[in-house]
Amino acid sequence: MHELALAQQVVRAVLAEMDRRGASAVRAIDLEVGGLEGLRPEDVRRAFEVEAAGTVLEGTTLRITLGGVRAFCPACGMPKPFELPAAHVPAPEGVLCPDCGAEMDLEGSRGVVVRSASMVLEDP
Numbered sequence: 578m579h580e581l582a583l584a585q586q587v588v589r590a591v592l593a594e595m596d597r598r599g600a601s602a603v604r605a606i607d608l609e610v611g612g613l614e615g616l617r618p619e620d621v622r623r624a625f626e627v628e629a630a631g632t633v634l635e636g637t638t639l640r641i642t643l644g645g646v647r648a649f650c651p652a653c654g655m656p657k658p659f660e661l662p663a664a665h666v667p668a669p670e671g672v673l674c675p676d677c678g679a680e681m682d683l684e685g686s687r688g689v690v691v692r693s694a695s696m697v698l699e700d701p
């Protein structure tokens with residue numbers, strides 16, 4: 578339940594930011610999920626709904642962007658197409674080149690970043 582831990586981080590970060598700004602509600606949250614987390618947007622959304630339940634973030638619109646992952650084969654000396662396995666696991670450590678079978682280097686981001694959250698500020 579890796580995505581629950583990430584969703585919990587998001588809920589905590591947004592609640593802390595609301596506190597700092599004196600916001601009463603959040604309309605929408607833009608999230609970027611690291612490509613190397615190996616999560617699907619619907620998994621992240623479901624996890625967020627679980628973690629947000631019972632907080633002021635319940636029902637907030639969530640916009641999710643997945644970060645890209647690039648693979649590079651050092652043996653071929655060129656980048657290769659790579660698709661993350663659609664599984665609930667982080668990207669595997671050893672991904673082999675489809676052409677020569679050497680282990681490829683993967684580049685991408687991990688973790689979850691809150692790009693923006695549109696907050697409703699209380700009346701001054």
Ligand SMILES: [Zn+2]
Nearest residue numbers: 650653674677
């Ligand atoms: Zn290769």
